[in-house]
Each structure stands twice: as structure tokens, then as C-alpha cells.
Amino acid sequence: MDKKTIILKVALELFSERGYAATSTRMISKQAAVSEGLIFRHYQNKDGLLKALYAEGISKIEELYEPMLKLEHPKVFLKQVLSIPFLIKEDNFPIWRFFYNQQWYDPQLYRLTTKLLSDRVCDSFRLLDYKDPETETETFFVLLEGIITNVLLTKYNLTFAVVENTIRKFNL
Amino acid sequence: MDKKTIILKVALELFSERGYAATSTRMISKQAAVSEGLIFRHYQNKDGLLKALYAEGISKIEELYEPMLKLEHPKVFLKQVLSIPFLIKEDNFPIWRFFYNQQWYDPQLYRLTTKLLSDRVCDSFRLLDYKDPETETETFFVLLEGIITNVLLTKYNLTFAVVENTIRKFNL
Amino acid sequence: MDKKTIILKVALELFSERGYAATSTRMISKQAAVSEGLIFRHYQNKDGLLKALYAEGISKIEELYEPMLKLEHPKVFLKQVLSIPFLIKEDNFPIWRFFYNQQWYDPQLYRLTTKLLSDRVCDSFRLLDYKDPETETETFFVLLEGIITNVLLTKYNLTFAVVENTIRKFNL
Amino acid sequence: MDKKTIILKVALELFSERGYAATSTRMISKQAAVSEGLIFRHYQNKDGLLKALYAEGISKIEELYEPMLKLEHPKVFLKQVLSIPFLIKEDNFPIWRFFYNQQWYDPQLYRLTTKLLSDRVCDSFRLLDYKDPETETETFFVLLEGIITNVLLTKYNLTFAVVENTIRKFNL
DNA sequence: GATGAATGAGATTTCATTCAT
């Protein structure tokens, strides 16, 4: 892994755990074992790291969603969406934690992870003949966010039983 | 309102919106129209503000829960709990936002707002003859956190329909 | 003891142990259990404490020297002067320590404790027919300062044997 | 001389003359013509300057003592030790002044400059058949400290006659 | 590409001092 990549990886880890504002470029350079100057050569400024991570995160999310969006059966699709928290592999954990944590300060991150799915989710509920698919979709996402937040804050200390219970509540 | 109180109020507003790390004591002093030194005279250090807000937040939460915990009927109680997001009055909004935002950095804040209710919620599901009240409770809280987070991030831009839908899903 | 006196006493203790610059008026007020404002009411400013202590110290020294200066026999007088370190009673210890420590920053304090005696010491050596009484006096005071410094820094951890040995070296 | 070295040199000069507590990092940076931040980059904190100076001072002292400790004849050796105040060259003056001044606040500095010599001094008195070499050594060091203090406080305004007189008193 | 010295602005904190009560 080249130094540019290491810097971004370390920045992500620190932003994810401590938050953007509480992480200094010095900390990043120390933990990445590179000079502080190199961060600025590669990413211009601290905000550049943020932007690079936004881009990386979005592509990681799209990658994760790609096979999911190919599922045709609505119930199968919705169940898969609810399983997202358990699909976040260990090496993608930091970027999700970073996004969820960062949305408290950056409105453009709000619901970024779910809005790529919202149309398909709404369609699925419509196909399943739910009478108010919009409200159903909204409820679905609110719950999903609760689950994801929980997983990110407790580092996977959440039983799958909760997801199964949710699946039942949505008759999936 | 005396200056000590104003400082804490302003600190809360700023911490709530921008986060603790991104808020300088200088910003607080400017917005509170006091000298920067006064912050330290009253709260020792920046962390002292945090601790004072923790204490204040906890007592505000207990205040909010007090009448709720007196509700005897389990369904009534659970429905009331699900309505918490709409019970958070405007002047308590900042402390809730601060707590939910801060839990990303401070493990001691995790679930602090819900653990005061968890036993009663579990008992309620047991009284209602749910077969796995523990999982039901967990699902309930995960969903509640999703709703509260949503309300705090969008400033109440959430229809009550979602709550009603949830109530239906839990047969309340 | 009234508050004005307590303040000065506490200031002396702290200045004596930590030095003037490293002692804040806040520390003094805390340890004296008075308000910080009271220090300024009684002594105008921090420098006022210094000046008050200078005056007190000088009068304490004169008090100590008074009986000594009445000794007529030169040898008896000189031996008594060499015993000064052991005449400094516990409650006068802080003011001596303060003076000796403070002389590193304030030239007017240099030799202040000994210059009141220097003429009499020189006369004594002259009476005893020392051939160079000025150099003898200087040597005598240098040694005395060494002994006093030692006593002040080690809190009396100095054997009287050293003083006796010195007395012998000066044929007293 | 690089900036790191200049900072330490200036810090020494100021600490030596005004004392540690009364010297601000701002003063150091101004006089060293560097940014204040650089002090912290090179020495972590103000205390880091202190520690660096301790290390430097100890090595300077050892340097000064090295040739002295090679002197075999006890009288020659002791006379040389008594001449230390006149061996402190102008550029080592600040570090000695700093050490002697600082020992009033830092117990670990007490007698640091003499303890490296104490065994050899005691041995010398024993070789010269003094009956109580320990007391003789103690007296010798007390006097030496008096002389050094005097030199440091008056900037060499001390006649060599005092040292010669002392040598006579110890029969050297 | 990479370093590490260097900076100026700003963050946190402490300080002596004032003032209304």
C-alpha cells in the first residue's frame, strides 16, 4: 500500500473513531508514519481528506448495493436491505461509522447511504400491495437506521434476532 | 438568567449543532457576551462544561420520563414511549441533540436516554404476553433510536404517520 | 490572627517554598481561606505583598541581631554570628528562606541579612589583630552564607560539627 | 547555530537571570527570533526546556570536572576544586547560575554540582590525615557553595583573596 | 515523492486586578 493510500486509511480510522474536528493532521501523520507535509502534498488540505473519503465511501456503498439491486423479488430484496448491517465487512466498518457520525455536522451526508435504495424499497412495498408504501418506506428506513447506528456504536453487539423480528413485523 | 447559566446554555447550543471539538471556548464567550475567562472560573475547563451538560441532560430526561413511568397500562405506556420524539419540547431539543451526537465519542452516553426505561418496557411486553420480550424490547429501542435520530437530524421533519405505523407493527 | 495577617503569612509560606513568580494570588487566597479580592484591599497588588514581607523580614532580622550586637567580646560575638542558622526559629524559617531565594531576582536583597553585621564583624577581626580584617570578614560572610543556604535548603539537616569546625578555622 | 539550539540558549539566559516561572515562552521566542510554536515543536512543553537544560548542565559540569579528577596530589586537587568559581568560563556562567537558582524549587538539583566530587574530596582529606574527614568535607563544600553563590550573584565581584584565605584555613 | 523545520493564527487556560454588593 502506498503512502497516499495509507494516509487516507489512517485518516478514516481516526475520523471514524474520534470525529473529524478532534483529529489533527499531526495525529494522522504520526499514525501513518509519514511526514505531516505529505498529507498536504497528496490531499491539499484537511478538507481534501474529507472529500476523498466521501468519494471513497460512496463508491464502497454502491459496490455493496450493486448485487442487492439486482434481486428481483421484493421480499428477498427488502430482507437483504435489512441485512445491510451484517453485510458491512470489517474493513468497511470505519467508513460507515465515519458517515453516520459525520452526518451530525454535514447535512449532505444525511440519508446518503439509504437514498440510493429508497425508490426500489418504495416500489417493493407497492408491489407487495402495502396500502401506504411511502409511510412504509419511511418506517422501514427509520428502523434500518436504528439498526445500523446500533451496530456501529456497539461494534456488532446486536443479535440477529432483532433483524428477524423486524422482518416478521414487515411480513417479509 | 445569570452569566453562569447563559454560558452553559450557549455551550449547549453550540456543542449540539457543531459538536464539542469544533466549538471553541472563544465562540462560546462571544455568543454568551462574557469574557472567556469566566467560562473557566465557573466550569474549570472545557471538559467541565461537558460534565455540567451531562448532569443537566440526565435530570431533564428524568423529568420527561417521570409522568410516563406512572402510566400503568402497558400499551398506553409503550405508545407514550414511542411518542418521546414529539414530547421533546423545543427548549429540550439541544440537549437531546447533544447527547445523541456525543454518544459517537463517549461510550458512557450510549443508550443513556433509553436505559432508564428498558426494564419497564420489557415488563410491558411480558405483561402483553409477547413470547420473546427481550428481543421485542431490543427491537423496540432500536426503532425508537432510529426515530429520535431522525427527528434530531431533520428538526422534526418526520410525519407522525411513521410512529402510528410502528404502533401498529407492535400491536399497541 | 486577623485576615490581613493570615494573608501575609500564607503569602510568605508560598513565596518561600515556590517563589514569588510561581505563586498566584489565587493560591494565596485559597490557602488563606479568604476571597481573592481581600488580598488587594489590604495590599493593593501582588507587589504590595512583597514589600510588606520585605519590611517584616527586615524587622525580624533586626530583632534577632539586637541581643547579638550587644555582645562585647569579639570572639563571643563572632561565634554567635556563626550560630545564626541555628538561631532561626521554626517560625522565622520561611522569611529567611524567602529572602535567600528572592535575592536571585532582586539585587536589593543581596547580603541584606549580613550587611547589618558587617562593620561589627570587621571591627572584631581588627580587635583580634587579624592582619587583613577585610578579607577575613569577606571569607567569614561567604562561609556564613554557605551555612545558611545549606540549612534553608535542607531544612536543618546540617550538623553543628560544621559550625564548630569553622569556629576552629577562624581561631575563635 | 540552528534554531533549536538558539531556543535553548536563549531559554537558559532568561531562566538564569529571571528564573523559570518569570520567563514566558513568548519572551524566549521573541529574543530567539523564532515563532513561539517552534519552542513546543522542539521541546514539547516549557518543562521540556527545563529538562534539556538539566541534561546540558550536567554534561557541562562533568566536562569541567574531568581534568580536575585526574589530579593525583590531594592538596593540588582540593585547591583546584576551590578554584571552580574562577574556572566557570563566561559561556558556562548562565548554566551555573540557573542551577544554583533552580535548586530552591527543585530538590533534585540540590548539591548536584558538588556530589560528583564529594568522594574524592573526602578521600583527599583522609590522605592528608585530617582526623574527621567527613566533617572537613562538609565544611569544605558549604564554604565552596558560599563562594560559588557569591560569584554567581555578584558576577565575579569577589577577590581571589577570599579563596587564598580559605586555602590557608584548610592548610592546603 | 517525501521530509521535517518553521510559521501564524487560534485554542485553552491562568493571571492579577476591579467592582458591585
Add this chain to the structure above:
DNA sequence: CATGAATGAAATCTCATTCAT
């Protein structure tokens, strides 16, 4: 006489960023 709130300046320290090498 005495308090304690309040201040403005300064002290210590951190930060993002630049630049010569």
C-alpha cells in the same frame, strides 16, 4: 471589612499549512 463575580491581558500549547531541501 469581605465576598465573589467578572474582566482583559497574557501564558501555554495546538493546529493546519507552507516551504526549502
